[in-house]
Amino acid sequence: MHIIRQLQMPPWSQRCRPLTDDELSLLLAIPRAAESTPNSTLFRLPLGPHPSMGFVDATCAEVRSIVARLASTWKTKLSELLRKPDEPGCERSIGPGTTICIMVEPSFHGIFHLLAFWAIGCTIQFVSAVDPEVGITQLNEYTWRKGFDGAIIQLPEQEQPHRLVQAEKHGQHNTFYPWPTAQRPTPAFILQSSGTTGVPKLLRFSLYFYTIGLANHRQNQFSLARLSRTYKSPYTHPRLVLVPFYWPSFYTYLVITLATGTPMAFAYFMDVLRLTGNKIVDLLSLSFGGSAMDVALSHTLERLKIPVTNVYGSSELGNILIARKAPYTHLTPLRAKLPPLVRPISEYGPDGSRYVELWVLASSSVHITHHLAYGGVPIKLEPFPGDGPHNGEPAFNLEDIFKEITINNASGSGSKTVYIHAGRRGDQLRLTGLGVADIDAPLYEGLFTSEANARMVQLDGRPWTVDVVELFGTNMPSTSLVIELHLDQDQDHDLGGGSSSQELPISELFESGCEKACISSESGQMSGAWTRIRKTQALQASTLFEYHT
Secondary structure, three states: OEEEEEOOOOOHHHHHOOOOHHHHHHHOHHHHHHHHOOOOEEEEEEOOOOHHHOEEEEEHHHHHHHHHHHHHHHHHHHHHHHOOOOOOOOOOOOOOOEEEEEOOOOHHHHHHHHHHHHHOOOEEEEOOOOOHHHHHHHHHHHOOOOOOOEEEEOOOHHHOHHHHHHHHHOOOOOOOOOOOOOOOOOOOEEEEOOOOOOOOOEEEEOOHHHHOOHHHHHHHHHHHHHOOOOOOOOOOOOEEOOOOOOOHHHHHHHHHHHHHOOOEEOOOOOOHHHOOHHHHHOOOOEEEEOOOOOHHHHHHHHHOOOOEEEEEEEOOOEEEEEEOOOOOOOEEEOOOOOOOEEEEOOOOOOOOOEEEEEEEEHHHOHHHHHHHHHOOOOOOEEEOOOOOOOOOOEEEEEEEEEEEEEEEOOOOOOEEEEEEEEEEOOOEEEEOOOOOEEEEHHHHHHHHHHHHHHHHHOOOOOOEEEEEEEEEOOOOOOOEEEEEEEEOOOOOOOOOOOOHHHOOOHHHHHHHHHHHHHHHHOOOOOOOEEEEEOOOOOOOOEEEEEEEO
16 A cells, blocks of 8 residues: 655755765666666565465566656656645655655565655655554554645555566566656655664654665675675575564665665565574574574574574664674674763672663764754753763663673683673563563553552451562563562561461462463463562561562
8 A cells, every 4th residue: 555645845955965976876776786787686576475486586677677667657646646736946746755655564565666766756654564553653643644635545466576577577568767867865764663672663764874884784795795604695695684664674674785786585474483494594694683682592593503693773873783603692882883882770790790771972973963963863862971081971872771791702812891682771571582572561560569459458467568569571581570568567577477467468469460461461462470489588578579471
């Protein structure tokens, strides 16, 4: 489905400043690849949801022909649908200022339309079709606001990507269409943040944003062709991209494909558990992002000798930390960027580790400088609260907690500091393992506290009340619920037991925990059982329970 709307024109300074060489190289990447390597594969597309149905390869020349034809066809359609006169100072009404919202599942079915609309200078907004609430929120905020003034169009079945490639190979379209004059789409994309460690939000990315670090991306991609451990290369094994088009990280991969002319493959991705081991081993490499990597997964990948790159970053700032060798939970700063500032939030433990926050200094980040200058991506800067020469300087808090440890280098010479993603600074828990789910920790903690206290009120003479409830488990396959009980100081009590009125309300807490866990498990979030109960004598006469799911 396409949703088209003519929006207010972007500022003149953004629309009419000359295209940079890197911006132009991206806008003209397809026709240039069609001239230099016309028969090289650029996209590999599945013919259906099951791998046995096969795939079809689209060469650079075929992609150029398909995209140019779609651009010409849809430009005419848009002119007829919108029927708006040219605005002053613009050569045409279709182009910068026109936003195309695309909602399609699987999202790679929109790859040629993305490139076609982009070629004529339109802004692209991909909307999630997996979570209807997210999609509706996005459309309400940007498309329906102040009254929808546009058109909704069903994507024709014959314009699905594999059908377009098959028609091209069968010579059904012999007309040569010129490539559109390069125009800067402003913004280039409207996307939602991935939300792997936080609440998703909409971001407007400029074309220039995707040129930051482009030379380094090219170098890294070409270096894969020189690996001594394998005969595979990015030319013989297309990059398999399972990232949906409505996440910003997909466009990093797309830009690398366009900038290097190395192929990209798509696939129907329904369930990670249906991805068999032989399919994984056959890949050149695997890349993980967000908070998907945990210790168990790292050990499994290391045992199977599957080469992996684990990347941590943010939608706003791109990649920040990376792990190219096992253990893949051990992240280090990217060499191409200045390392983030470190702010300790705990004392050193017996093993020499501590928990820290990572901050990106505004003056050291090209991404932050760009976002502040051109807008579209909200950047919250705060005075850096850590010690040292940068105290008080504007910085961006990544809002995740990391465990900082020092380890010896593999060569045995010297040591290095690594960071293990420990959790979110905020209240949202992101669970991994057999599935992926989100839990609003304060909501669950509040529900449990209310339920547990309601049950204990019914117990005559027992001096216990729930004092504190905390739910932990971000980036883990399970959760841990810690309950602190308060013992009424005005009543005589013996923590050793003896009186039934002073016994710990274990069964009541168990029933409360099970009830709330079952409520959550109905939505695929959590389930579990009591595995350990611990009683401690604290200063405030409290007892601590741990409930693990």
